[in-house]
Amino acid sequence: MSVFMDLNLIYTGDRTGLRTLLETAAHLGFSTVAINYVFEPTSKKKQEIPTPTPINELIDHLPVVQGRSRPIRVLNRLTVVMSDSSHFRPNATEYRSFDLLAVQPTTEKLFHAACMLYDVDIICISVSEKLPFFFKRAPVNGAADRGVVFEVSYSAAIRDSTLRRYTIANAINLMESCKGRNVILSSAAEKALELRGPYDVTNLYPTSGASDTDVWTFMFTQLWCSVTIYFCVFLTRLLSGLLFGLSDGDAKEAVCSTCRSVLLHAETRKTASGIIYTMRSCSDSAGQEGAPGDPEHGDPPAAKRHKLVLTQ
Amino acid sequence: MVRVKSRYLLCEVIVSDRSRLLLLDDRAIAIAVKATVARIHGDYGAALCSVGFSVKYLNAHTGIVFLRMPKRCYKLLWSALPFITSIETRGEKIQCFLNCLHVGGTIRTCQKFLIRYNTQQLHRMLPKCKNEEEKQQVSQALLNCTLVGGTDEAFEDELRSEEDEEECLPNMP
Numbered sequence: 001m002s003v004f005m006d007l008n009l010i011y012t013g014d015r016t017g018l019r020t021l022l023e024t025a026a027h028l029g030f031s032t033v034a035i036n037y038v039f040e041p042t043s044k045k046k047q048e049i050p051t052p053t054p055i056n057e058l059i060d061h062l063p064v065v066q067g068r069s070r071p072i073r074v075l076n077r078l079t080v081v082m083s084d085s086s087h088f089r090p091n092a093t094e095y096r097s098f099d100l101l102a103v104q105p106t107t108e109k110l111f112h113a114a115c116m117l118y119d120v121d122i123i124c125i126s127v128s129e130k131l132p133f134f135f136k137r138a139p140v141n142g143a144a145d146r147g148v149v150f151e152v153s154y155s156a157a158i159r160d161s162t163l164r165r166y167t168i169a170n171a172i173n174l175m176e177s178c179k180g181r182n183v184i185l186s187s188a189a190e191k192a193l194e195l196r197g198p199y200d201v202t203n204l205y206p207t208s209g210a211s212d213t214d215v216w217t218f219m220f221t222q223l224w225c226s227v228t229i230y231f232c233v234f235l236t237r238l239l240s241g242l243l244f245g246l247s248d249g250d251a252k253e254a255v256c257s258t259c260r261s262v263l264l265h266a267e268t269r270k271t272a273s274g275i276i277y278t279m280r281s282c283s284d285s286a287g288q289e290g291a292p293g294d295p296e297h298g299d300p301p302a303a304k305r306h307k308l309v310l311t312q
Numbered sequence: 313m314v315r316v317k318s319r320y321l322l323c324e325v326i327v328s329d330r331s332r333l334l335l336l337d338d339r340a341i342a343i344a345v346k347a348t349v350a351r352i353h354g355d356y357g358a359a360l361c362s363v364g365f366s367v368k369y370l371n372a373h374t375g376i377v378f379l380r381m382p383k384r385c386y387k388l389l390w391s392a393l394p395f396i397t398s399i400e401t402r403g404e405k406i407q408c409f410l411n412c413l414h415v416g417g418t419i420r421t422c423q424k425f426l427i428r429y430n431t432q433q434l435h436r437m438l439p440k441c442k443n444e445e446e447k448q449q450v451s452q453a454l455l456n457c458t459l460v461g462g463t464d465e466a467f468e469d470e471l472r473s474e475e476d477e478e479e480c481l482p483n484m485p
Contacts, residue, residue, distance in 0.1 A: 024326070028411055064436065158395055161351075193328060196394045197411035 004198035005032040005259035007077065007100065007122070008153055008186035011053075017191065019059050024192040026063035026072040032263070034077040034100055036188070041080070041087040052076035052097055075099040075263075079124060082110050088118055100266045102151065108133035115139035115148065121266045122149055122184070125174055127156045127167040135177040144182045147265045149258060150174055153188035154196070184258050318364055319386040322414040322422045323393070325375035332406050333375045338367045340401035341377055345393065352392040360385045368419065374430070377410070378422060386415075431457050 009021055018035070025033050037050045055062075055074045062071035077100035080088055088103055095101055102122035105111040114123050116139055123143065125131075143150070152171050157164040174183065185202075189195045325341075327333055346365070350358035364382030371377075381389050393412065398405045413429060416422040434454050441447040 020328070027326070066436075067432070154394075158397060193326075193397070193407055193409055196409065197413075199412050199415075200390075200394045200410075 003031045003260070004029055005184075005263075006030045006187050006195070007032075007034040007075075007184060007259060007262065008036045008151065008188045009033050010188055010190045011035050011037050011050075012190055015058060020192045021189065021195070022059060022072060022074065023063045024195050026065045028195060028197045029066040030072065030198065031065050031068065031070070032073040032075065032259070034075040036077045036079055036102075037098070038079045038081065041082075041084075050078070051094070052078075077102060077122075079104060079122075082106060082114070085110060085113065088114075088120075096270070099270075100262065101269070108136075111135075112139045115143035116146075119269055120148060121262050121269065122151050124151050124153070125170050127153055127163060127170060127188075130166055131170050131173060135174055137177055140174075140177045144178065147261065149182045149184050149262050149265075150178065151184050151186055153186050154201070155187050155189045155194040158194060158196075182258065184262060316364075317383040317417070319381050319383050320368065320416045320419055320422045321379040321381065321386070321390065321393075321412055322416065322426060323377045323379060323410040323412050325377060325399075325408050326411055327375070327406060327408040330375075332404075334372050335401050335404060335406060336370060336372050336375070336399065337401060338370050340399050341370060342367045344396055344399040345379065345389075348396050349389055349392040352395055353388060357388060357392065361389060365389065376426065378419065383417075390415075427457065 006025060009018075009025070012018060022033065035052070035055075037052060039050055055076075062074065064070065065072050076098045078095065078098040079102040081104045082088055083106045100122065101120045102124055103114050103118060103120050104124035104126060105114045106126070111123075111133065114120065140150075152167065152174070154167070157167040187195050325333065325336065342365075345367075346358065346361050349361045353360075360382070364380065366380045368378040368380050369376070390412065393410050396408075396410055398407050400406075414422055414425045416425065431454070434450055434457070438447070438450050438454070441450060
């Protein structure tokens with residue numbers, strides 16, 4: 001059983017809008033969502049970092065997830081858009097109140113720093129402009145080793161054709177250096193109609209051009225699919241049938257495990273409890289499948305493995 | 313002999329205003345899908361879409377659509393579906409999106425899935441009922457579909473051998 005997560009719903013002040021957004025996400029089958037507060041520091045110093053609104057103030061009754069009997073799980077997330085290294089303050093107490101912490105670097109230097117040094121969970125890939133730099137192997141691999149994941153959001157691509165091109169281009173750029181590992185796909189939806197169902201989002205996993213060895217952590221993205229499909233269409237004319245090598249079970253395992261490892265990483269960052277986890281010996285079908293820290297059968301997520309290596 | 317294989321996508325049209333669902337018809341959806349495929353995948357996609365693609369079934373009350381696609385290129389066509397943002401019908405634009413629930417190799421597996429899905433929806437509706445009359449209606453509907461389910465199971469046993477032919481992606485939860 002897979003648990004789908006969408007770790008990026010843009011926070012808007014509009015309360016009814018947010019409620020319909022959550023209801024739609026629950027209806028589509030997302031078990032966990034994160035409400036994203038975007039913080040964009042400009043040149044003037046000391047801007048207010050937004051504080052998250054507690055979820056029970058926003059919505060009094062959480063909707064039940066489609067296909068399950070539990071209410072949807074809502075987290076808070078902060079995204080810092082960085083154009084200068086002073087914008088991210090590692091020790092700021094304001095960051096404590098968020099469950100997830102993300103940065104969006106705009107220059108190559110900051111990207112390198114974000115991958116190698118900053119204590120964050122997610123690195124956002126810009127979708128509104130053509131990236132001014134290439135992703136280098138070293139920082140991307142470093143981020144993968146540290147358990148930091150990259151995020152591509154798709155709602156801008158649904159909205160606009162130009163942004164679609166930028167998103168696809170940047171996603172390909174990323175794909176080439178990270179080979180499809182450690183990537184999550186999120187919606188960045190502001191309105192309910194910008195969300196898409198989990199199966200639609202992941203439908204094209206086998207068409208990616210990545211190697212089979214990394215298959216279990218693949219989060220195949222819809223966008224990459226449409227990205228790679230061009231390539232694949234071209235290729236399938238030449239060598240039809242060669243590309244569809246990945247089994248459905250593997251890919252489904254991959255869809256949720258990367259997101260789960262993000263949550264685990266965030267937990268580890270905030271407290272120490274992400275390092276230690278408990279495993280239920282008998283499989284109790286209904287109750288346990290949802291909790292993100294809950295290891296199910298199959299391989300452990302990337303962050304978990306990494307932490308084990310660290311503690312040795 | 314090899315028969316023609318196709319994939320049936322069971323999709324749900326999600327709109328913000330449910331009353332506007334009734335405006336939908338088969339042709340509008342087919343046109344919207346074809347236009348989107350052409351927009352996303354260009355001429356190649358449009359050409360693929362013109363061969364084996366059709367809208368098999370539409371329930372305007374619940375917003376359920378069956379799309380039929382040729383097996384060899386259904387992933388390509390499916391990848392364009394998330395980019396549908398509105399469907400134009402009778403001069404009006406309906407803001408909506410398609411959410412794929414199930415992919416099946418035959419219509420029959422899709423129908424079985426749909427029956428189960430709709431039962432699930434009724435179960436979800438039951439606690440949300442506001443007055444006694446609604447509650448009566450929903451529970452009546454639930455009883456009806458268990459009756460159908462019972463006969464369906466008996467029917468299934470008869471046709472067990474046929475099921476081997478069916479191919480169904482392990483796509484449902």
